[in-house]
């Protein structure tokens with residue numbers, strides 16, 4: 001039995017771990033690597049193993065950095081089953097379709113630019129100016145029939161000597177941790193995988209569950225060196241920011257991932273409106289993906305936590321109310337550019353790397369009456385990170401724009417557990433663990449977290465590099 005780390009190895013993107021049991025090979029997640037264009041392109045296109053030899057995929061959750069390379073895996077010859085929770089399978093459809101259409105859109109844009117440069121004889125432009133999308137909508141569609149939805153807590157044989165069982169991870173809707181009970185050559189090994197681990201008390205979703213005992217644990221470490229603000233203060237802070245911006249007559253721009261963060265903020269705004277804690281002003285969710293994803297949330301009320309269930313029982317649909325408009329089409333989105341404030345717009349992407357939020361930022365980032373509210377993790381080199389760090393000027397569509405709007409953060413809504421929450425979650429596993437593999441973290445976070453685990457639990461901890469293998 002052998003485990004090899006191909007993605008999210010000392011970085012927070014491109015989660016993909018390869019497991020070999022007997023003569024079969026499996027993947028835990030198959031995420032898109034997001035980063036600098038050239039590097040991302042190489043990483044995503046070139047799998048370090050023959051895709052047709054992968055027997056099955058076990059998918060922790062629907063985020064693109066965990067699921068986004070599945071269409072390329074399929075395009076390259078994979079035709080086995082993809083095991084995931086029913087909500088994850090449902091979410092992957094709109095999310096992978098959206099990712100594919102972004103790829104197609106990007107490729108068309110770059111091709112057009114190359115053609116224009118070529119016609120102007122710009123030096124350095126190659127003759128092969130047509131850029132191919134990483135994958136197309138058709139590739140994404142070929143992936144959906146391979147999904148095998150499995151309810152949580154349901155042990156399922158996913159191959160010879162591989163028993164898979166998933167548990168609530170509390171990270172996004174449908175997210176799971178998993179326990180794999182492996183057997184090969186008379187040897188038995190229990191391997192735990194956190195996927196991305198959430199935190200207790202997040203709106204809508206249930207709290208992370210503990211895993212049964214395991215010999216080895218693959219553990220995420222995004223916030224291995226951080227302690228978040230308490231969640232209780234989120235609604236209060238959001239109300240404060242809304243009220244302040246409203247008084248200035250400003251606009252509130254919220255870059256947020258279409259899955260999870262958007263629905264959480266919508267629910268909080270709905271609650272604040274019910275409580276008359278914020279003024280009655282227009283709120284827009286400007287993302288066709290968020291509209292489709294919200295439908296999946298409505299389809300799976302069995303995954304709601306108690307608070308969201310109670311809200312549903314008392315007030316009806318948590319994700320719709322009179323002040324809120326979901327914006328699907330482009331013209332409606334563009335019309336927001338000419339709409340006078342105050343109003344609020346929630347739009348993807350969460351790290352400001354693409355999507356409609358870029359237009360809203362471009363139009364509003366220079367006005368001190370406005371507020372940009374960052375609601376999640378901002379990775380290195382992203383526009384979101386630059387805004388978070390308060391640069392005087394930030395590049396939007398290649399143009400430097402002055403950053404004069406107020407910048408605020410809602411850290412407490414983070415979908416990732418912090419250091420203390422992770423240590424508390426893993427505590428019941430400690431006595432049985434032989435080794436902990438840290439993944440999904442930047443080196444500084446991982447080093448600090450490894451030290452914390454060693455000091456508190458005296459465990460063997462390693463943060464594998466890309467391509468590093470371990471015999472189990």
Ligand SMILES: [Zn+2]
Nearest residue numbers: 061063171196
């Ligand atoms: Zn995630």
